[in-house]
Amino acid sequence: MAPTPSASSEVLARYEPVIGLEVHVQLLTNSKAFCGCANRFGGAPNTHICPVCLGLPGALPVLNRRAVEFAVLAALALNCEVRERSIFARKNYFYPDLPKGYQISQFDKPLAEHGWIDTPSFDASGQPVTKRIGITRLHMEEDAGKSMHEGFPESARKTYVDLNRCGTPLIEIVSEPDIRTPDEAYEYLTRLKDILLYTGVSDCNMEQGSLRCDSNVIVRPRGQQRFGTKAEVKNVNSFRFIRAALEYEIERQAALLDSGGRVAQETRLWNAAEGRTYSMRSKEQAHDYRYFPEPDLPPLVVTPEWKSAIAAAIPELPEARRRRMIAEYEITPQDAQTLTATRDFADRFEAAAKRAKSPKRVANLIQSELMGRLKAEGLDLEQSPISMEGLVQAADLAESGELSSKQLKGLLDSAFASREDFGPVYEREKPKQIGDPETLNRWLDEVIAANPKQVEQYRGGKKTVAAFFVGQVMRLSKGQANPALLNELAAKKLDA
Numbered sequence: 001m002a003p004t005p006s007a008s009s010e011v012l013a014r015y016e017p018v019i020g021l022e023v024h025v026q027l028l029t030n031s032k033a034f035c036g037c038a039n040r041f042g043g044a045p046n047t048h049i050c051p052v053c054l055g056l057p058g059a060l061p062v063l064n065r066r067a068v069e070f071a072v073l074a075a076l077a078l079n080c081e082v083r084e085r086s087i088f089a090r091k092n093y094f095y096p097d098l099p100k101g102y103q104i105s106q107f108d109k110p111l112a113e114h115g116w117i118d119t120p121s122f123d124a125s126g127q128p129v130t131k132r133i134g135i136t137r138l139h140m141e142e143d144a145g146k147s148m149h150e151g152f153p154e155s156a157r158k159t160y161v162d163l164n165r166c167g168t169p170l171i172e173i174v175s176e177p178d179i180r181t182p183d184e185a186y187e188y189l190t191r192l193k194d195i196l197l198y199t200g201v202s203d204c205n206m207e208q209g210s211l212r213c214d215s216n217v218i219v220r221p222r223g224q225q226r227f228g229t230k231a232e233v234k235n236v237n238s239f240r241f242i243r244a245a246l247e248y249e250i251e252r253q254a255a256l257l258d259s260g261g262r263v264a265q266e267t268r269l270w271n272a273a274e275g276r277t278y279s280m281r282s283k284e285q286a287h288d289y290r291y292f293p294e295p296d297l298p299p300l301v302v303t304p305e306w307k308s309a310i311a312a313a314i315p316e317l318p319e320a321r322r323r324r325m326i327a328e329y330e331i332t333p334q335d336a337q338t339l340t341a342t343r344d345f346a347d348r349f350e351a352a353a354k355r356a357k358s359p360k361r362v363a364n365l366i367q368s369e370l371m372g373r374l375k376a377e378g379l380d381l382e383q384s385p386i387s388m389e390g391l392v393q394a395a396d397l398a399e400s401g402e403l404s405s406k407q408l409k410g411l412l413d414s415a416f417a418s419r420e421d422f423g424p425v426y427e428r429e430k431p432k433q434i435g436d437p438e439t440l441n442r443w444l445d446e447v448i449a450a451n452p453k454q455v456e457q458y459r460g461g462k463k464t465v466a467a468f469f470v471g472q473v474m475r476l477s478k479g480q481a482n483p484a485l486l487n488e489l490a491a492k493k494l495d496a
Contacts, residue, residue, distance in 0.1 A: 011254045012181075018218040018227055019179035019246060023192060025171050025202045026143065026210035027070045033142045033169035034061030034104065041208045045162035053166040055100030060296050063088075067140065067169035070201040071111055072302055072310045074171055075138045077199050077317060078192075080115030085301050086139075088294040097145030097161050105172075107291040110139035111300065117195070118319065119187040133188045134176030140300075143168035165209075171201075177216070177227070182246035189213060189239050194318040198343045206237050213242055219253035219263070229263040233277055236270045245270040249277055321346060329359040335367050345381050352388040361395040369409065373416050386415050390422030397426070401484025404474065407431045435482040437489060440473065443481075444493050447472040458494050466490050 032039050035052035051059035075082050089107040115135035123129045145163040173192065179185050193204045193211065204211040215233045220226070233249060236242045253263050268277040316324070322336040325346075331339070340346045349366075353359035370391065374384060386394075394412070397403040403411070415425045434440065447469050448455055458465040469490050474481055 008251070011251060014222060015219045015250070015254050015257070016222050016224075017180055017182075017246070017250045018177045018220060018230075019182075019185050020177040020216040020230075021175045021179065021185060021188065022214045022216070023173045023175075023189070024143075024212045024214075025074070025173065025196060025204065027067050027169040027171065028200065028202050029064055029066045029070065029169055031064060031066075032167035033064050033067050033140070034167055037167065039168055041205075041210070043164055045160070046164060048164040049166065053099075053163060061104065061294075063297060063300065064169060068300065068302070069310055070169075070199075071138070071140050071171050072307060073199050073313060074173075074196060074201045075112035075115065076307075076311050077195050077314055078112075078115040078117065078135055078138065078173070080112035080135060080138050082112045082302055082307055083109060084303070085109070085299050086111045087299055088140075088297045089291045090294050091141075092290045093288075095144060095147075096159070097147045097163065097166075099145070099163060099166065103142060103144060104294055104297070105141035105291075106139035110137045111171075111302075112138040117188055117191050119184060119191055121181075121184050121187070131178075131184065133178045133184070136174045136176050138171055138173050141170050141172060142166070143170050177218070182243040182250070185215065185246055186239050186243045189242065191318070193239075194340075198315055198317055200315075200343075213239075215242060215246055215249075217246060217249045217253065219250055219257065221257075229265050231263060231265065231277075232267045233270055234267055234280070241270060241272055244272075244275065245277055248275065252277065315343065325350075329353060329363060331360055331363040332367075335363040338367055338371060339363060341381060348388045352392045356392045357396045357399045361399050362391055365391055365395050365398070369412055373412065377416065385419045386412070386422050390415070393426065394422050401482055403431070404479050404481070404483045406474070406479040432480060434477050434480045435485055437485065440477075440481055440486055440489050441493070443473045443476050444469065444486075444490055447476070448493065455494070466494055469494065 027039075029039050031037060032048075032053065035050050037050050037053055038048045040048065052061055072082055086106055087109040088104055090102040091105040091107070092102045094101060113136065115138065116132050117135065118130050118132050121129055121131035143165050145161055145166045148160045148162060149157055150160070151157040175188065179188060196202050196204055196211075202210055206212070213236060215236070216230045217233065218228045218230045220228045231249060231253070233242075233245050236245050249268070256263055264279075264282070266282050267280045269280045270277050318340050321340050322333070325331060325336050325339065326333060339349045349362070353362060356362045370384060370386065374381065394403070394408060398405070398408050410431075411422065411425055411429060414420075414429055415422050418425065451469070451472070454465050454468050466487075470483070470486055473486055473490070474483070
């Protein structure tokens with residue numbers, strides 16, 4: 001049976017999903033967590049390694065101070081309480097790409113706890129609300145290596161191990177089981193990624209594995225307080241697929257319960273091509289890892305003075321920045337969301353907005369003209385051929401009335417076609433604008449004489465009809481009439 005594309009309202013009327021997310025984030029340090037090897041994606045296999053990475057006898061770990069600072073910075077930005085004294089532990093399990101046979105992590109005394117993220121959601125009546133998703137803990141750990149499988153059929157498959165990733169510094173961010181819909185999970189992850197990017201602790205590149213998310217899903221009958229049995233979905237490489245995997249898993253578990261079956265506690269993988277999850281292995285319990293304190297590392301002490309110094313480096317975070325920009329530039333929430341997509345883009349917009357005649361017009365131009373062209377050509381904001389300076393120039397010309405809407409669109413189209421900035425295109429293709437009052441008045445007289453019905457409507461108090469006359473003259477001028485002057489002359493003539 002083909003998977004249901006989303007959790008149906010009929011299922012959600014009878015069952016309540018309970019979702020918790022575990023997000024692993026690689027920290028953007030120059031070196032690894034416990035040694036001096038380069039913390040860099042790529043490179044020939046097994047070249048960024050040393051005795052510490054390989055867990056060779058006699059090799060001792062030394063904690064990376066910068067990794068601690070990034071972890072504390074992320075924790076504070078996520079409203080967590082940072083523990084002054086946290087403990088590293090050995091998490092014991094066997095994977096071929098874990099040469100030590102254990103992972104240095106944190107267990108009962110993590111670095112930080114009790115944080116939260118506010119996300120948009122909807123109440124029972126469908127009204128938009130802000131929902132607070134709790135963060136149980138944020139702890140530090142190291143990454144494992146990577147197994148690569150080649151060959152088909154399975155009997156001919158070979159497995160290779162690349163240990164370059166061993167020892168990469170991670171933080172694991174564990175949410176409370178507060179999420180109730182796949183959409184809430186998507187919004188939580190989006191805002192979590194925004195915050196991490198703004199702090200600069202990670203590049204959050206899911207394709208390269210620097211941000212990875214595991215989802216724990218329980219489906220329980222409405223009104224039941226006991227959680228029930230969870231399934232964990234791993235190895236999903238985009239937020240869109242995480243939402244789709246959760247939707248499928250809710251339907252799958254509900255169908256099992258409806259048929260009298262039981263949900264197995266297991267780890268499942270997402271198959272994007274088939275749009276379904278499938279079983280990978282039965283889920284280990286926490287005690288199977290045999291945690292015990294790491295004997296080669298002393299307790300991590302984050303003094304109040306050190307924490308205060310790190311806190312001073314927290315930038316203005318996305319939500320606070322959006323609220324300020326809405327008030328300061330009189331832009332819409334949608335504009336603010338677009339403009340703060342990355343910290344760099346928001347910085348460049350604000351620097352340009354200070355030079356623009358109308359920051360609001362620059363924001364509108366980005367939303368109404370730029371984003372559609374970028375989407376049509378599969379480009380990101382950072383790949384736009386038109387710079388922020390070019391957008392300010394275009395907005396200023398439109399604000400002063402030197403460019404009509406039609407002329408502006410044509411120039412933007414030319415800039416995208418030639419992959420040039422707006423300035424050179426404007427200088428080369430600068431449209432001739434008609435700003436002679438005598439010519440514009442003559443056209444206005446023609447249009448007014450030809451449309452007595454609209455004249456009567458205007459005189460009857462329907463002032464918006466003036467736009468009709470302006471539009472008719474713009475057509476006569478083939479879009480070359482000076483719009484600001486034309487609007488002024490139209491109002492005077494109609495009022496007379």
